[in-house]
Amino acid sequence: MILQHIEIENFRNHKSTSFDCSSGVNLFYGDNGEGKTNILESISYFCLTRSFYALSDSIVAKADENGFTATGCLKSDCGVQYEVQIKYNRDINQKIITVNKSKVDKASALIGWFPAVILSQEQGAITYGSPGDRRKFVDFVLSQSSRKYLDNLIEYRKILKQRNRILADIQTGRIRNKEEVEVWNESLIKTGTSIINKRKEFTKNFQKLVIEAYSQISGNSELPKILYSPSFNCSEENEDNTEDFFKKALENQSLTEQKIGFTMVGPHRDDFLLQINEMEAKNFASQGQHKTLLVALKMAEFFYLKNACNETPLLLLDDVLSELDEKRCNKLIKSAVCKGQVFITSTDKHALNGLSPDVIANVRKYLIKRGRIERVEEEAKIN
Ligand SMILES: Nc1ncnc2c1ncn2[C@@H]1O[C@H](COP(=O)(O)OP(=O)(O)O)[C@@H](O)[C@H]1O
Ligand SMILES: [Mg+2]
Known part of the structure; x- marks a missing residue:
């Protein structure tokens, strides 16, 4: 346009x-x-x-x-x-x-x-920064390309806020009935699963675009990778099992959550690992590799959005x-x-x-x- x-x-x-x-x-x-x-x-x-x-x-x-x-x-x-x-x-x-x-x-x-694809100095955080910086990047791309994803994300954040509020009250002893948290589990799992499955699909497709862009900039001697790293174990290939794994992970974390007062697993705790030749970019990449990776991610974003938004x-x-x-x-x-x-x-x-x-x-x-x-x-x- x-x-x-x-x-x-x-x-x-x-x-x-x-x-x-x-x-x-x-x-x-x-x-x-x-x-x-x-x-x-x-x-x-x-x-x-x-x-x-x-x-x-x-x-x-x-x-x-x-x-x-x-x-x-x-x-x-x-x-x-x-x-x-x-x-x-x-x-x-x-x-x-x-x-x-x-x-x-x-x-x-x-x-x-x-x-729109935006590149400003703050975006260096995608390759250098925290998991939150990378989630923000992926959410930004996916929200522009899928209305359903954006709606799920908005809904998930609302549910998470409610659930965390109750957990915080349990932690401080203001609420004693632990079942109040569980009321929110079903909707957390439902919206969270949609987000996770979309992120799984995205990472697979986006990966190809990043490799192509990176090789255009620096030749084929280095192989970049973007890997989805969800907050709990679930198969990368299989979408059907996400819900069950999410449910199990919540059950396993239930006591810890009540102790620390917030939700420990779910898409809000995911990361996306960025690698060059199997080495994590964040810790091992040179300044030049960081720049190439960032530009490759932005080019990939451009082509991904062009295709998804038509x-x-x-x-x-x-x-x-x-x-x-x-x-x-x-x-x-x-x-x-x-x-x-x-x-x-x-x-x-x-x-x-x-x-x-x-x-x-x-x-x-x-x-x-x-x-x-x-x-x-x-x-x-x-x-
Ligand atoms: N709400 C505002 N009202 C008036 N001036 C503002 C406001 N927010 C920022 N500015 C002014 O805008 C200028 C910064 O604009 P910016 O576009 O960031 O500059 P640059 O040309 O360096 O990119 C500063 O002079 C700042 O004081
Ligand atoms: Mg400026």
Whole structure:
């Protein structure tokens, strides 16, 4: 898909910014703190209905205003035109989402229509960080590609919260009836099993894409792997047994759970192991291997979403060009520019100069200053 036009009002430090986008590469450059990332953040509202990093909408609204509006005009791969608008009112903490002027009831209903792949510095945590960072990555990809997965995830979190609250009360002695926990087991197992089975299927399919992307960047001498590591033993191949294994694991942990006051097993405790040549990346990979793996994961994400959503995702690169080298950047951007669009921020106006001309076409450069677009330059070719 192509994002053709953006209008933001009272969005972070942007009072009123509106512009047409290039269908190829869009580079926002300027000094630190001028409002470049804020533009990418507004794009994440069109695609995900929320910020890709802020925890609440209220901090996104301009400091002295009581809300923001973000409007994007998008054209899908098959040529359908959409106007997506997010209107947030801080006074009553209300967010209204409309598509072609019709109100969307639930934010989750929009997710997956306009997929996006985001690479920012924080995402280094996928290969370096904790299991939670990797779960977040997988949940992010799967939520965009499957409405059912997202619904299950939302439901599972609600159930888990209730169950943990009771366990905490048992731990402190406020509740004595242990059966109150068990009331939640059935729904925890049901939604949890759907999540686990989807993660099993995902890892198998995603693995192929990661291998392909990794070999494109660094040849065939290294073999990357993504392995699903659920919080309890269950066969990777067989989906039918997950429910039974989950049930057993809960039974086994029951006393410990009451002692420590939270749910010990389930998808909220899963991990996804990332390996290079059978060695765990987190502990053994070099800095270069980490970067290659991260870019390969992002390329895999791009192709996975393109296929699952039937729509070419947008690629958003926030201040990462200087981190990755030209070869990795070329490969990553090339994934997106065939039918899609790239949005890049950098402090360097010439950040794209080292990239190969066939990868970088239709470049539009925007100088961002104090929450405004100061200048726009069109460059058919770099250099
Ligand atoms: N809610 C807000 N209201 C007004 N200004 C904000 C708000 N949130 C962030 N800012 C300002 O936005 C600027 C940072 O924008 P950002 O897009 O992250 O900069 P960069 O160009 O470095 O990517 C800072 O000057 C910050 O003070
Ligand atoms: Mg920034």
